[in-house]
Amino acid sequence: MKASRVLEVATYAGRIILENGGETYRVEDTVCKICEAYGFEAQCFSTITGIMVSIKCKNDIPLSLTERITKRTTNLDKIHRVNGISRETNNFSTDELMSLLKRIDKRRRYSSHKHFFAHCMGAASFSGMFGGTPRDFIGAFIIGGGIFGIKKLADKMDLNPYLMYSAGGCFASVMAFSLYNANIISSINTTTIGSIMLLVPGMAITNAIRDIMAGDIMAGMARGAEALLIATCLALGSGIALSRLLV
Amino acid sequence: MIHQIIFAFIATYCFGILFNIKTRKLLFTSLAGAIGWATFLLTQRLGESETMAYFFAAISLSVFSEIGARYLKTPVTSILICGLIPLVPGGGMYYTMYHVIQNDSTASFTRGIATLSAAGALAMGIVFTTSMVKAIRNFERDMKKS
Numbered sequence: 001m002k003a004s005r006v007l008e009v010a011t012y013a014g015r016i017i018l019e020n021g022g023e024t025y026r027v028e029d030t031v032c033k034i035c036e037a038y039g040f041e042a043q044c045f046s047t048i049t050g051i052m053v054s055i056k057c058k059n060d061i062p063l064s065l066t067e068r069i070t071k072r073t074t075n076l077d078k079i080h081r082v083n084g085i086s087r088e089t090n091n092f093s094t095d096e097l098m099s100l101l102k103r104i105d106k107r108r109r110y111s112s113h114k115h116f117f118a119h120c121m122g123a124a125s126f127s128g129m130f131g132g133t134p135r136d137f138i139g140a141f142i143i144g145g146g147i148f149g150i151k152k153l154a155d156k157m158d159l160n161p162y163l164m165y166s167a168g169g170c171f172a173s174v175m176a177f178s179l180y181n182a183n184i185i186s187s188i189n190t191t192t193i194g195s196i197m198l199l200v201p202g203m204a205i206t207n208a209i210r211d212i213m214a215g216d217i218m219a220g221m222a223r224g225a226e227a228l229l230i231a232t233c234l235a236l237g238s239g240i241a242l243s244r245l246l247v
Numbered sequence: 248m249i250h251q252i253i254f255a256f257i258a259t260y261c262f263g264i265l266f267n268i269k270t271r272k273l274l275f276t277s278l279a280g281a282i283g284w285a286t287f288l289l290t291q292r293l294g295e296s297e298t299m300a301y302f303f304a305a306i307s308l309s310v311f312s313e314i315g316a317r318y319l320k321t322p323v324t325s326i327l328i329c330g331l332i333p334l335v336p337g338g339g340m341y342y343t344m345y346h347v348i349q350n351d352s353t354a355s356f357t358r359g360i361a362t363l364s365a366a367g368a369l370a371m372g373i374v375f376t377t378s379m380v381k382a383i384r385n386f387e388r389d390m391k392k393s
Contacts (some may be wrong), residue, residue: 021266023324063282075267076325083322102347122261129284130338133301173381189345193338197258200340202332206324209370231340239344 003040003057005094007065011035012101014044014051015067016082021074023207024048025214030086031217034097037089047219048072048226074203078104119148119198127194132187139185140194143175147198168199169237177245192238199232248288255284255333262329272325275315279330283308287334298364304334305372313380327373336365 004040014031018024028044031053035042040055054064081104089097110118123144127136147168154164179185205229212220259280263273287304291297312327319326339362345356 021328022322026324027324074265074328077267077269080272080321080325084320098288110264110270118261118264122258122265125254125258125261126333126337129251129258129333131251189341193341196341197332197335197337200332200335200337202262202335203328203367205335205369206328206331206373209373210324210377213374235340235344238341238349242345243348246323 002094003063006035006038006040007055007063008052009044009094009098009101011051011053011065011067012098013082013086014046015069016101017079018046018048018051018069018107019072020078021072021076021203021207022079023210023214023216024219025211025216026079026083027051028216030082033086034089038094048109048222065233075109078107078243081107084151116145116148119151120144123195123198126197127190130190130193132190132194134242136185136187136191136194137181139176139191142179143172143191143195144198146171146175147195165199165233166231166237169196169234169239170241172196173238173241174245177242196234196238199230199234201227204230248292251288252281252285256281259329259335262332266329268329272319272321275319276326276329279308279311279315279326280333282311284333292390297361298368301334301336301365302372305331305369306376308334309373309376313376331369331373334369336362337381339365350383 010031013034013227014027017030018027024046027046031046031051032042035053035055040057042053042055044051044053046052049069051067051069052064053066056062056109058154082101085092085097085100085104098247109115120141121144124137124141127140127243132140150164150168150171153159154161154167159167173192176191176195177189180188185191194227203225208220208223208227211217211223212219253281253328260277262280263276268276268338285373286307290300290303295303308330309323309327312323312330316323317328343355343358343362346352346358357367
């Protein structure tokens with residue numbers, strides 16, 4: 001078993017988890033578990049922007065690999081699958097494991113139509129959840145579709161994510177205000193809150209807590225700061241728009 | 248109240264699609280969202296403060312997520328992350344800003360504190376459950392050894 005190949009496979013598995021929204025302690029666990037399954041002693045250190053792994057070869061020479069992560073999305077299905085095969089590493093050779101991981105990495109998300117509908121229906125249900133009337137439901141349904149458009153556009157333009165959150169918040173309150181004036185919705189507040197729920201940093205909050213709990217304080221703090229920044233951008237975006245409109 | 252819980256279920260389901268959760272896990276995560284929101288509403292109706300309601304909601308939600316994750320053999324996060332979304336105080340964030348732009352700094356301050364403590368209560372609820380689960384598992388392992 002070549003040490004460099006094991007290192008490559010293990011880091012690739014860690015990379016998939018980190019890129020798709022896994023906690024950093026899960027990355028470190030998985031990488032170490034895979035290396036140990038092939039008989040190598042491994043140390044892994046990971047933050048939310050990179051992974052560093054080093055293993056000891058048979059002749060006591062250490063070997064290490066660093067991977068920088070630049071893009072992060074949320075795809076919990078991939079985390080579930082990588083987690084599943086990392087438990088059964090013993091059954092595969094390194095090449096088999098690599099091809100399995102590559103296949104997982106290529107798995108497709110839900111189609112764009114489903115995403116669009118999920119945005120519309122999600123915003124609408126949130127406004128209903130916060131006590132909105134059926135008219136608010138319809139208003140939030142429309143705004144949710146618009147937020148999907150903004151996300152797609154920001155993706156295409158490679159826009160800074162924080163600017164995207166501000167734009168989303170701004171769009172939600174401007175649309176809610178115009179729909180209110182057009183007499184379609186009955187409350188600006190419920191509709192806007194329902195729509196901006198699509199953008200709240202739920203994943204960053206959960207992962208921040210879980211990372212800090214697992215003793216990974218640095219990554220947890222970074223994620224907490226990310227969540228706070230997203231929340232501020234979102235509130236600022238919708239606030240600025242409202243202050244122009246209401247006064 | 249029932250229709251609010253149903254809406255919480257649908258909203259979490261939609262979020263599950265955005266986060267690419269598949270098969271039975273999607274159903275479980277939606278149930279987790281509905282249970283969290285139901286606990287929140289019930290606790291508030293029983294006269295507890297908003298912060299306590301968030302705390303209890305986070306506990307019931309993460310207990311359900313831990314059980315569901317064991318049952319489906321999947322990481323806890325894949326159920327917990329989406330289930331938590333309805334409880335994230337988006338409304339509090341919005342109202343804090345809303346009062347700021349209306350020059351009502353007292354109301355904005357009150358809202359801001361309530362939002363921060365809601366986030367803190369959610370965190371404490373999850374921390375509490377996770378560490379309890381870990382403690383119970385360690386206890387069981389020790390019992391088996393001896």
